[in-house]
Amino acid sequence: MQFWRLHPAVAIGASGSKPKLRSDTEGSVLTDNTVTLKCHIDLSTGWKFYWYKNTQNTEKMTTETNSYTINSVKVSDGGQYWCRAGRGEPDYYTDYSDGLWINVKESPKPVVCVDPDKQLFRGETVTLRCDIQDTGDTEWTYSWTVKKTNNRNIITQCNTQECKINNIQQTDSGKYTCRGKIREQYTKMSDSVTLTVSSDKPQTVLSVSPQQWLTEGDSVTLMCEVRSSSTGWTFSWFTVQSLYSVNKDYYQLINSSGGSKGIYTVSSVTVKHTGVYMCRAERGDPVYHTEYSNTQTLWITGVSPSVSLIIRPNRSQHFSSESLSLSCEDHSKSTGWTVRRYTHKLKPCSSSDWRSTGTTSTCTIRSLYTSDTGVYWCQSESGEKLHPVNISVHNVDVILDSPVHPVTEGDPLTLRCLYRYKNPSNLTAEFYKDGSVVQNQTTGDMMIIPTVSKSHEGFYYCKHPERGESPKSWISVRVAGSSSLGLIVGLCLGLSFMFLMFFLVLLWCYKNKKLSRSSSAVSPQQNISQTSDQKQTEDGYTPLQFGDTHLYDCINKADNKDTCAENLATMS
Structure with a gap:
C-alpha cells in the first residue's frame, strides 16, 4: 500500500490564504516611540511569521508570533511593510499581505512658555503653556511634570495645553516640563522651566529726576521700578495734591498716558503739580498688585524777582559748628515773607534765631549741627513758597565751596576746597x-x-590727597534768559532810560534854573545798581538730595508717616 504525505497547508485548507497586516497606530509614527505590526490570519499553531520592508525579496525578520515590535522608532524605520506565514519542511508560505506604509516623523520637542514670569510672588496666578510646533495634528493631549527641590518628580493634575496655577505658593516652586500625546504617540519631553516663588511682595521704588524742587515750566520725570528680576509689570501712578497728607487711602489715580512702562514725565510743570506722589506695579490675570512705593514730594514754585533768598556764607555745604544766616529780602517793600526749612520735620527758625527788620526777615543759626541739613525757602503769609535751596551740614575735614543758586549759562563758575582746620601745606x-x-x-x-x-x-566734589574728599553737591545750570529776570531787568532799564530822557528835557527847558526837585529824582545808576544786586540774589532750584541722601526719607518710612503728616499739617 502506498501512502501519500499531505502538506500541512493542504491538511488545513490554507492554500492561497492572505494575511492582513495592521499597525497599532494610525497615521504617522513619532520617533522614539514604539510601533507594533500584527499579521492577522486564521491558522492553527506552529506557524512562523516573516516580515519584509520595502521589498518582498529579502526577509526582514522572523517571529514565532504574529506581532513585530519596533522600539525607539527612528526616521529610517519608515517604509512599506509586508508579512506572511509559513511552516513545515520544506516551508510552505501563505500569500503576502498587502503592503502597509509606516510613516515615521521626527518627534517634536515642546516649549514651555510662562505668563507672566518665572520669578513669582506668593498669591500670584501663573499660566504655563505647552507649545508644540505645527505638525498638522490638532488632537493633542498634554501631561505636566514638576521636579521639586527634593528631586521628586510629580505628575501634576494639569492635562491641557495651558496649566494654570492660582494663588501660587512657595511649595509650587520647581522645574516644570511637559509633553504631548496623540494616538498613543508621545512627543519629546520639553526643556524644564524653573518657577521660583517668593514669600514676600516685591518692593516698588519711586525716584525723581532731575530733582524734586522745580520752577514752573521745568520738566520732571518720575521713575517707578520693581526691585526684582521679574518682568511683565505695568505701572499705575497716584497722588495727593497736598503736602500735608500721606494717607494712602486718599491717593487718587493719575490718568498718565505712557506711564504704564514705569516712566511718568511732565514736560512743563505748574504749581498745581505740587504734591505727594507714589506708584504701584501690577501684572497677571487676575491682576496681582505690588505694595505701594515710597512717596516722593514735588514742590513747584513760581518766579518772583521781588523776593530774594540771601545766604551768608553763600555756599551749599557748611562745616558743623559754623554759623549760617538766611534772609528773605522783599524788593517790593511788602512784608510777611519768612524763612522756612525742612530738615527732619517742617519748621521755621526758632524764636531765638529769628530777626525781622522792615522788609527783610533773617534766620541766623549761630552753631550748625548736621541735623540742620535740609531745604530752606522763603514763604509768604498766604503760604506761597519761593526759592528753595539745599543746605548741607557736615562733620568732616573737607567741604566743597559751590554756589547755592543755579549758575547762568555763559557765566563763570568757581569751585574751591575748604578745610575745617588750618589749610594744608600742600594745596593741590x-x-x-x-x-x-x-x-x-x-x-x-x-x-x-x-x-x-x-x-x-x-x-x-573735591579731593585732597591728605585731608580726604568732600561731600557731593549738585551744580545746576540755568539757560540764559529762561527766567523772567531778563524781562524785569529790561523793564527796569527801559524805565530808567525814560526817566533820564524826561530829566534831560526838563534840564533843557529850565537850564537857567536850579530845580530843587532834580536832587530828589531817582538816578538811573541807582536803578541799574539795584537791578544788578537783584540779579546776584535771584535764586534757582537745586535737587532735594545730597549724594544719596533724600530729605523726605521720613515721609517714606511707614513708622514715621503719622509724625511727618502731623508736622506738615502744623506748619502749613
Whole structure:
C-alpha cells in the first residue's frame, strides 16, 4: 500500500490564504516611540511569521508570533511593510499581505512658555503653556511634570495645553516640563522651566529726576521700578495734591498716558503739580498688585524777582559748628515773607534765631549741627513758597565751596576746597564731576570754568590727597534768559532810560534854573545798581538730595508717616 504525505497547508485548507497586516497606530509614527505590526490570519499553531520592508525579496525578520515590535522608532524605520506565514519542511508560505506604509516623523520637542514670569510672588496666578510646533495634528493631549527641590518628580493634575496655577505658593516652586500625546504617540519631553516663588511682595521704588524742587515750566520725570528680576509689570501712578497728607487711602489715580512702562514725565510743570506722589506695579490675570512705593514730594514754585533768598556764607555745604544766616529780602517793600526749612520735620527758625527788620526777615543759626541739613525757602503769609535751596551740614575735614543758586549759562563758575582746620601745606586738589576727574591736581585748591554751559550740570566734589574728599553737591545750570529776570531787568532799564530822557528835557527847558526837585529824582545808576544786586540774589532750584541722601526719607518710612503728616499739617 502506498501512502501519500499531505502538506500541512493542504491538511488545513490554507492554500492561497492572505494575511492582513495592521499597525497599532494610525497615521504617522513619532520617533522614539514604539510601533507594533500584527499579521492577522486564521491558522492553527506552529506557524512562523516573516516580515519584509520595502521589498518582498529579502526577509526582514522572523517571529514565532504574529506581532513585530519596533522600539525607539527612528526616521529610517519608515517604509512599506509586508508579512506572511509559513511552516513545515520544506516551508510552505501563505500569500503576502498587502503592503502597509509606516510613516515615521521626527518627534517634536515642546516649549514651555510662562505668563507672566518665572520669578513669582506668593498669591500670584501663573499660566504655563505647552507649545508644540505645527505638525498638522490638532488632537493633542498634554501631561505636566514638576521636579521639586527634593528631586521628586510629580505628575501634576494639569492635562491641557495651558496649566494654570492660582494663588501660587512657595511649595509650587520647581522645574516644570511637559509633553504631548496623540494616538498613543508621545512627543519629546520639553526643556524644564524653573518657577521660583517668593514669600514676600516685591518692593516698588519711586525716584525723581532731575530733582524734586522745580520752577514752573521745568520738566520732571518720575521713575517707578520693581526691585526684582521679574518682568511683565505695568505701572499705575497716584497722588495727593497736598503736602500735608500721606494717607494712602486718599491717593487718587493719575490718568498718565505712557506711564504704564514705569516712566511718568511732565514736560512743563505748574504749581498745581505740587504734591505727594507714589506708584504701584501690577501684572497677571487676575491682576496681582505690588505694595505701594515710597512717596516722593514735588514742590513747584513760581518766579518772583521781588523776593530774594540771601545766604551768608553763600555756599551749599557748611562745616558743623559754623554759623549760617538766611534772609528773605522783599524788593517790593511788602512784608510777611519768612524763612522756612525742612530738615527732619517742617519748621521755621526758632524764636531765638529769628530777626525781622522792615522788609527783610533773617534766620541766623549761630552753631550748625548736621541735623540742620535740609531745604530752606522763603514763604509768604498766604503760604506761597519761593526759592528753595539745599543746605548741607557736615562733620568732616573737607567741604566743597559751590554756589547755592543755579549758575547762568555763559557765566563763570568757581569751585574751591575748604578745610575745617588750618589749610594744608600742600594745596593741590582734584575735582570730580559725576564720579570722573574733571581737573587733575594743580598748584591750588580752586577750579574755574570760565564759561558755563548746560553740559556742566552735575554732582561735584573735591579731593585732597591728605585731608580726604568732600561731600557731593549738585551744580545746576540755568539757560540764559529762561527766567523772567531778563524781562524785569529790561523793564527796569527801559524805565530808567525814560526817566533820564524826561530829566534831560526838563534840564533843557529850565537850564537857567536850579530845580530843587532834580536832587530828589531817582538816578538811573541807582536803578541799574539795584537791578544788578537783584540779579546776584535771584535764586534757582537745586535737587532735594545730597549724594544719596533724600530729605523726605521720613515721609517714606511707614513708622514715621503719622509724625511727618502731623508736622506738615502744623506748619502749613
